[in-house]
Amino acid sequence: MSTPADRAQYGQNLLEIRGLRVAYGNSRRDAVEVVHGIDLSIRPGERLAVVGESGSGKSVTARAVLGLDTDASLSGSIRLGEHELTTLSRRRMRDIRGARIGLIFQDPLAALNPVMRVGWQIMQPLIIRGTGKREARQRGIDLLGRLGVRDAGARFDDYPHQFSGGMRQRVVIAIAVIAQPELLIADEPTTALDVRVQAQVLQLLDELARERGMAVMLITHDLGIVAGFAERVVVMRNGRVVEHGDVDSIYAAPKAEYTRGLLGAVPRLDSDPDRELATVAPDWDAS
Amino acid sequence: MTGRSEVLLEVDGLVQRYPGTRNAAVDDVSFQIRIGETLGLVGESGCGKSTTARCIAGLTRPTGGTVRLGTRDVLSASRSALKSLRRDMQMVFQDPYSSLNPRMTVADLVGEGLLVHGLRPERRARRDRVVELLDMVGLPASSLERRPRSFSGGQRQRIAIARALAVEPRLLICDEPVSSLDVSVQAQVLNLFKKLRTQLGLSMLFIAHDLAVVRYLCDQVAVMQSGRIVEIGSRDQVYGAPRHHYTRELLAAVPVPDPPVERERMRTFRISEEST
Ligand SMILES: Nc1ncnc2c1ncn2[C@@H]1O[C@H](COP(=O)(O)OP(=O)(O)OP(=O)(O)O)[C@@H](O)[C@H]1O
Ligand SMILES: Nc1ncnc2c1ncn2[C@@H]1O[C@H](COP(=O)(O)OP(=O)(O)OP(=O)(O)O)[C@@H](O)[C@H]1O
Numbered sequence: 001m002s003t004p005a006d007r008a009q010y011g012q013n014l015l016e017i018r019g020l021r022v023a024y025g026n027s028r029r030d031a032v033e034v035v036h037g038i039d040l041s042i043r044p045g046e047r048l049a050v051v052g053e054s055g056s057g058k059s060v061t062a063r064a065v066l067g068l069d070t071d072a073s074l075s076g077s078i079r080l081g082e083h084e085l086t087t088l089s090r091r092r093m094r095d096i097r098g099a100r101i102g103l104i105f106q107d108p109l110a111a112l113n114p115v116m117r118v119g120w121q122i123m124q125p126l127i128i129r130g131t132g133k134r135e136a137r138q139r140g141i142d143l144l145g146r147l148g149v150r151d152a153g154a155r156f157d158d159y160p161h162q163f164s165g166g167m168r169q170r171v172v173i174a175i176a177v178i179a180q181p182e183l184l185i186a187d188e189p190t191t192a193l194d195v196r197v198q199a200q201v202l203q204l205l206d207e208l209a210r211e212r213g214m215a216v217m218l219i220t221h222d223l224g225i226v227a228g229f230a231e232r233v234v235v236m237r238n239g240r241v242v243e244h245g246d247v248d249s250i251y252a253a254p255k256a257e258y259t260r261g262l263l264g265a266v267p268r269l270d271s272d273p274d275r276e277l278a279t280v281a282p283d284w285d286a287s
Numbered sequence: 288m289t290g291r292s293e294v295l296l297e298v299d300g301l302v303q304r305y306p307g308t309r310n311a312a313v314d315d316v317s318f319q320i321r322i323g324e325t326l327g328l329v330g331e332s333g334c335g336k337s338t339t340a341r342c343i344a345g346l347t348r349p350t351g352g353t354v355r356l357g358t359r360d361v362l363s364a365s366r367s368a369l370k371s372l373r374r375d376m377q378m379v380f381q382d383p384y385s386s387l388n389p390r391m392t393v394a395d396l397v398g399e400g401l402l403v404h405g406l407r408p409e410r411r412a413r414r415d416r417v418v419e420l421l422d423m424v425g426l427p428a429s430s431l432e433r434r435p436r437s438f439s440g441g442q443r444q445r446i447a448i449a450r451a452l453a454v455e456p457r458l459l460i461c462d463e464p465v466s467s468l469d470v471s472v473q474a475q476v477l478n479l480f481k482k483l484r485t486q487l488g489l490s491m492l493f494i495a496h497d498l499a500v501v502r503y504l505c506d507q508v509a510v511m512q513s514g515r516i517v518e519i520g521s522r523d524q525v526y527g528a529p530r531h532h533y534t535r536e537l538l539a540a541v542p543v544p545d546p547p548v549e550r551e552r553m554r555t556f557r558i559s560e561e562s563t
């Protein structure tokens with residue numbers, strides 16, 4: 001456990017990524033680099049959005065922070081508080097990750113164990129930390145209810161396949177936040193949710209960020225969500241950060257041509273549906 | 288569109304009840320889709336959209352109701368009739384991860400239908416067609432020999448779309464096909480869908496949570512809640528003059544890509560939630 005004093009000593013960032021490169025491949029020779037030296041930082045309690053092109057390295061970066069890919073080779077630095085994560089043993093990494101970072105995977109189905117009841121999976125992070133079963137169950141049901149799952153108590157013992165896409169996504173969110181992590185990495189957490197439930201989930205995350213000082217790294221394609229939720233934005237393309245800044249200035253005056261292109265491609269409720277949507281030309285050779 | 292074309296898909300009184308559940312997941316759902324028409328299906332998470340799509344595609348047998356494609360009854364189709372129905376009706380699933388066989392290469396995944404239905408028996412011609420399809424969804428030819436695992440979420444979704452379009456279906460059923468795409472690729476896919484509709488008369492059932500996307504693409508919109516369609520009508524009617532309060536609630540919850548406006552909207556949205 002780190003004290004606030006420890007943290008002050010290592011600067012005020014909770015997560016600090018410097019010059020991160022990620023390559024995939026078994027041998028050094030056939031390795032393909034997909035993230036080419038990015039910088040990114042998050043302060044405690046801060047809400048950061050990472051947006052950008054599909055395939056630009058957002059999920060790869062998130063997985064690198066957690067050391068999830070065995071076939072990825074990393075260079076550069078990833079600091080979480082006082083720990084340098086890139087040089088930690090897998091085992092130490094797992095302990096730190098479990099205690100301090102909550103993760104919502106982009107793929108809610110694969111993240112759940114199909115033969116375990118959803119409630120049991122939600123309770124796990126608490127059980128591991130020694131919370132009693134009865135209390136863990138109650139907190140799990142409360143949380144699932146706050147995430148807008150109807151009859152949360154009655155559905156708590158269902159299996160994942162009995163849940164719809166959006167219900168499974170909320171189970172994954174519950175697992176990630178139930179043990180109150182300092183940092184939540186949320187990779188497309190609301191894609192399967194209707195807009196009302198989405199608003200409810202974002203409000204919950206917003207509350208957790210404000211009340212408990214949980215920092216959030218939100219990866220999303222939805223520029224409407226980013227506008228309402230994030231304080232700062234990082235825009236990625238081809239494994240690089242093309243622009244970062246506070247949310248208002250990026251939307252009001254995007255500097256990178258790519259960011260302007262992205263903002264121009266969003267369909268809006270008040271735009272003319274018969275006009276062809278603008279796109280940004282792909283940049284296949286760049287990576 | 289000029290005039291009203293022939294009905295392609297007719298769903299009548301569809302009911303799906305899962306064993307051991309209190310309420311039907313799909314409860315008396317009926318609608319039609321005409322040739323060249325796109326119906327958007329929106330609604331609450333868990334209201335039965337995917338179940339409806341799976342029943343239409345013949346992937347699960349509903350408890351009741353009928354589904355017709357042209358003159359053919361989908362639910363009582365023989366095995367051989369089912370094969371041709373499968374070609375005419377393709378589905379892009381909500382989950383691009385588990386719907387692609389991880390052991391197959393992109394070339395095989397996208398080319399499989401061409402082979403199965405004898406559309407491009409010759410290897411070279413098949414490959415050319417696959418490259419063309421990949422290009423349509425914004426993926427380079429260098430993807431051909433790679434396997435799904437090495438692609439990002441949005442790239443996998445595009446592989447699934449190319450795979451579905453390969454056999455030139457008459458009806459494309461899309462369950463959240465663009466929610467994992469960046470807005471530029473999303474725009475590209477939406478423009479592509481519109482083009483296929485006007486050029487080939489492709490019909491679509493389009494399930495999505497993004498109401499701005501649905502408004503952009505769909506001629507007709509159906510709003511579902513708790514297994515039932517609560518409102519169905521033309522795009523202009525549903526967006527311009529929504530009749531059901533649930534439709535109005537949904538429209539009010541759509542995020543606006545403008546930070547000061549959206550922060551304010553979220554703040555007031557919270558108040559309205561508390562007051563209910
Ligand atoms: N296991 C892997 N092996 C090889 N290449 C990979 C692997 N995982 C991802 N990649 C490649 O790395 C690049 C970045 O992928 P990543 O999943 O981070 O994209 P993303 O920004 O999250 O995109 P999306 O918005 O579509 O989810 C992509 O070009 C992808 O093909
Ligand atoms: N195999 C199953 N067994 C029992 N119940 C199921 C099964 N599949 C779905 N359900 C239930 O049926 C209802 C409708 O699910 P469906 O997947 O059709 O919803 P959806 O509208 O697609 O939701 P989402 O937008 O979240 O994907 C849900 O309450 C779900 O829990």
Ligand SMILES: [Mg+2]
Pocket residue numbers: 058059060106187439440441
């Ligand atoms: Mg991703």
Ligand SMILES: [Mg+2]
Pocket residue numbers: 164165166336337338381462
């Ligand atoms: Mg669904």
